Amino acid sequence: MNSLFDSDSASNVAEYSVSELSGSIRRTIEQNFEHVRVRGEISGYRGPHSSGHAYFALKDDRARIEAVIWKSTFQRLKFRPEEGMEVIAIGKVTTFPGSSKYQIVIESLEPAGAGALMALIEERKRKLAAEGLFDAARKRPLPFMPKVIGVVTSPTGAVIRDILHRIADRFPVHVVVWPVRVQGDGACEEIVAAIQGFNALETGGAIARPDVLIVARGGGSLEDLWCFNDEAIVRAAAASTIPLISAVGHETDWTLIDYAADQRAPTPTGAAEMAVPVKADLEAQVASLAARLKGAATRQMDNRRQTLRSLARALPSLDQLLALPRRRFDEAAAGLGRGLTMNTANKRRSFERIAAHLRPDLIRTRISDRRRHLMEAMNRADRCVERQLDRRQSRVAAADASLRAFPSRLVGQIHRAEDRVAGLRARADAAMAAELRRLKGALAAQDRVLQSLSYRNVLQRGFALVRDAAGEPVKQAAAVQPGMPLSLEFADGRVAATAGEGGTPPQAPKKRPPRTAEPTKQGSLF
Template sequence: MSSFFESQSPSNLAEYSVSELSGSIKRTVEQAFDQVRVRGEISGYRGPHSSGHAYFALKDDKARIDAVIWKGTMSRLKFRPEEGMEVIATGKVTTFPGSSKYQIVIETLEPAGAGALMALLEERKRKLAAEGLFETARKHPLPFMPRVIGVVTSPTGAVIRDILHRISDRFPVHVVVWPVRVQGEGSGNEVAAAIEGFNAFAPDGPIAVPDVIIVARGGGSLEDLWSFNDEAVVRATAASRIPLISAVGHETDWTLIDYAADQRAPTPTGAAEMAVPVKAELEAMISGLGARLKGAASRQMDNRRQSLRALGRAMPSLDQLLALPRRRFDEAAAGLGRGLQMNTADKRRSFERISAHLRPDMLSSRLAERRQRLSERMVRAERIVERMMDRARGRTASADASLRALPARILGQVHRSRDRINGLSARADTAVIADVRRLKGLVVAQDRVLQSLSYRNVLKRGYAIVYDDKGAPVHAAGALGPGQAISIEFSDDRIAAVTTSGSAAPAKPVKKRTEKQADAPKQGSLF
């Protein structure tokens, strides 16, 4: 039977293994589509993988194809791919035998026309402007004379040499260069990190904090300058606490960093000119101001000297100033003798009037009058002292009497308190005894009720309680079997026993009970 089917098999077709078939398809596809250009929209882009490769897809309105950019190619791209961007990819189509899929390995990538990049740029510009990152109110003024300038640019290009040369010509200051890539994948992140790094410098650190930052790059196409349209660069520029000058491209080139920067320079050389003044012009200005100050001081001194001379001419001479005081002095000296004579005569008349009242009899009467007044005051003071002593003596006597009567009052109060305490103690004893008697009666009554309800009184009347081997009371004879250990509780004690018959065995004849046993209640045959 098997030979019949073997003879019917299509032996004229070549037989392939799965690996051989997949390899053949791979070679056919790669030979047929060795170099292709594909236009489509980037979909599923999440940035480079940890390996450095980028995996995403290109799609249009009807189909999609997987795409990959290897790590080496990724570093050579002029701009970074973004989700939703329409691009033209050049590469070769290959298959992945492990999952029967095909993909395009991209070697070059460019935007699908400048219009696509401009549309993306305008959309990003509107988004960042709506967040207020381009507001003039949040921009910082540039320092007039910075001591340290930070430059973010490529260390190998002509831009850094132009900036250093221009700063050296105008006003030599300390320049700190932060080297970055200004084009290609990851360059935008490097520029943003450099701006944030300058702002993170410590004031007392080993590297001086810049007073102004210059972000510079030479001219180029829109794709070449695309790193400075990166959202991370714009946000870092807007968040910079240090004033920042953007000098990207030529005067006609505008990027988003120009809108967020505190000042835009048309060229890197123009940025250097904005950052520092011209030292020679400052020296000339200082010299001119010094000359003007010297001339102004000289003219001021001349004006003051002329004013002083005019005031000196207007002032009177010394003789004119002393003429009036000298005349007054002469007049006073001439009238001094006559004034002394008149004053002496006036004093003499005053002494004579006073001496007329100073007679011996007048002095004696005044002394007698003063002596009488003093005697009356002494008598009055003695009476006041006696009255005060009498009042004090009376207060002392009343206080002494009160103190003498005090022990008797205290003793009376003590006796009264003691009698009251004794009465209260007797009443308390009587109340406690009555309460104890009442509680004892209640206890006795409760005990009588308890004794009347206790099962032990029933046992005293001749009854007994049967317990099984577990100690549980037996309520019926059918619960016991032959040979089962039991215990019987009487009124005075409990004894152990073993049953000889149970509910399953026939009962033995009951012996005739004696008169003594007839008085006891029936318990059944237990032995």
């Protein structure tokens, strides 16, 4: 009776398919949790998927729920989620029938509070500071009088107007504005592209390259200024080769770009004042310096003129300077006539003394002496030639006699050379015979060593060498398969064999060794 009752009760329960049950659970959860607000910490965030959707989880100290942000919602977020950030998510809870899991589809996302954002900023600040992006040593001074100023800000609003008015009032220069969004989706990418675009401009190009950059934005809440805490903007500001002024928010607002910039301005107007000097002040300073320069030059000229007059009074007059040279000139002019007369008389006496030695008889005597010396030299030359001819003839006769005796000496040298060659041949034969004996002995010793190491000596002691069908040695039993053809090599020949089912080849009957008077005791190799 009990068994029959239980069977009737089970048949009255409604039957669902798996899909129907999963769909019913999904509708129930979505109706009861259509709009929820969840606070938790982001876990497992790896950035948006290739499809544009973002998948991660929200967790606290006791539970965890999967979360998803569709691509269209992700593009509208004011800030990008990061791993470990505590956030407040608004959306609906639904299920995923394919794996029987529930998840929250996030429609909006905001930080859990200023405390969480400040903690994230401090952590990012410590990371970038450790890389040296905030070091004072890498910051560059601003140019004193720039010719072109680049401004990165929103093209609408009071910020750009304040900057342009302040620059026009202080020192009108050429201003290039790169319009960007300073809040919302895509603002970070546009600011980074603007900084890098200004740095990519070439000097003398169609667009003038700025001498200084101003990144400006008006005041706002921490969430409004959040994009200026983005790591990409901070790195772009630090990598800028153009000096950069950060003018984000009011004086009490601080963002990470302020630490990476070369200068921080309390307001956008203050940035314009830092970028250019006051033209009127410069003109007044130039006028003051010009007046001082003119006065200094006048006083210097007066001092030099007074000094020149003092030195002129100390100099002697022209007559005093020329008196001594004039006297010396007069004395030299007076002595010039007497000197010429005396020099002429001296030259005449020298000429007369030389002319006294030029008489005809003296010249004829000198000619006779020269002729006699010349004849004696000619006679000596003839005698020298005759002696040289005699010596040459004697040397030729000696050489002729030596050549006549040369064949007999050559025969003797040939005989001596033949005797020496025969002796060397005998010594070479003896040395070669000794070397052959030495090599034969070494070869015999190597052969004995080879025979002692040959595996055939092991086969002589009763062992066998197993080879496979290719003739290679089989070293392990695991390499032998049933039915495998083998070759057993003994000391006196080879025997073909086939491996059995057990992996062990059939064994040939062992021959009993001849009995000896005293058997040799030999241990097994196995």
